[in-house]
Amino acid sequence: MKKGIFITFEGGEGSGKTTLIKKLNTFFESKNIPVCLTREPGGTPFAEKIRKIVVESETKEKEEKEEKEEKEEKEEKEEKEELDSIIETTLFNSARRHHLKNVILPNLKNGKWVICDRFVDSTFVYQGFVQGVSLKLLKTLHEQICYNVFPSITFLLDVPVEIGLKRAQMRNGNSNECRFENKSIEFHNNVRKSFLFLAEKYNKRFVLIDATLSEDDVFQYVITYLNELIEKNN
Numbered sequence: 001m002k003k004g005i006f007i008t009f010e011g012g013e014g015s016g017k018t019t020l021i022k023k024l025n026t027f028f029e030s031k032n033i034p035v036c037l038t039r040e041p042g043g044t045p046f047a048e049k050i051r052k053i054v055v056e057s058e059t060k061e062k063e064e065k066e067e068k069e070e071k072e073e074k075e076e077k078e079e080k081e082e083l084d085s086i087i088e089t090t091l092f093n094s095a096r097r098h099h100l101k102n103v104i105l106p107n108l109k110n111g112k113w114v115i116c117d118r119f120v121d122s123t124f125v126y127q128g129f130v131q132g133v134s135l136k137l138l139k140t141l142h143e144q145i146c147y148n149v150f151p152s153i154t155f156l157l158d159v160p161v162e163i164g165l166k167r168a169q170m171r172n173g174n175s176n177e178c179r180f181e182n183k184s185i186e187f188h189n190n191v192r193k194s195f196l197f198l199a200e201k202y203n204k205r206f207v208l209i210d211a212t213l214s215e216d217d218v219f220q221y222v223i224t225y226l227n228e229l230i231e232k233n234n
Contacts, residue, residue: 004034004108005233006149007226008119011157012038012191013181014164015173015211017117020157020219024115027223032229036107039117040096043103047095054083054091057181085131089138092123093145093209100146119151121198126180127225129194153229156199161188164211 009017021037028035077158083091089173096119106115120142127133159167165188168181198207209221 002111002233004110004112004114004149005153005229006104006108006114006116008116008121008151009152009157010118010121010154010195011163012159012161012188012195014167014169015157015159016167016215016218017157019215020222021115021117023215023219024222024226027226028113034112035109036047036103036112036220038099038103038114040099040119040122041092043099043116047099050091050095052110054088075180085127085133088131089123089127089133089141092127093224096120096123096146100149104149105147111135116151119154120146120149121154121195124198125191125194129197130190151205153207153225154202154205155207155209155225156195157209157218158192158196158199159211161192164188187227 009021011017013042018039021039025035025037040047041054042048096214104116123142124135124138128135128138162185165181165185168178196208199208209218211218213221
């Protein structure tokens with residue numbers, strides 16, 4: 001049995017990764033290719049619990065609880081410290097190891113193509129380049145904890161920050177998953193620059209896509225590339 005292909009999608013907030021990945025399921029079904037669609041942080045019940053911790057907005061949680069809690073409890077909640085970049089790093093790596101061990105690696109071994117919304121490149125960008133965690137440390141953690149697994153192909157959906165954040169706000173609505181979206185414009189501009197840096201440095205793995213194009217145009221671009229990859233893999 002042929003081993004599956006591991007493909008990831010990266011990009012800033014509102015770049016359209018999640019929508020695109022959902023549409024790919026039909027494409028793989030039409031090709032009779034078994035596929036596993038997954039995401040990070042997440043992909044397993046354990047990792048989804050970590051996702052809840054790291055991506056949900058504490059501000060929204062406070063607003064909801066303020067209506068129900070006594071004054072003392074509210075004050076205690078407001079004193080809760082923000083997760084720092086090292087805590088984020090350890091949580092993401094724990095979630096990723098569990099995800100790899102229980103979902104990604106078994107599916108690849110069984111011949112499935114694994115399509116993942118975010119992976120280690122997001123950690124290098126958000127916690128490393130932007131929040132200052134040593135890249136040497138991040139690479140060591142990935143090697144020692146996460147089996148040093150990298151995708152065969154990474155599609156980077158690039159979109160100007162203002163457009164991406166506007167899309168993300170419209171998409172999320174009442175969702176609590178806006179902790180990173182709520183960060184400054186400078187933060188998000190640094191995220192975009194860092195992703196573009198990785199795409200240039202690892203240009204044999206990365207495929208850069210203009211995500212300001214329509215959803216259909218982006219989808220057609222991706223499946224054209226995937227069709228070529230399928231032919232090579234047969």
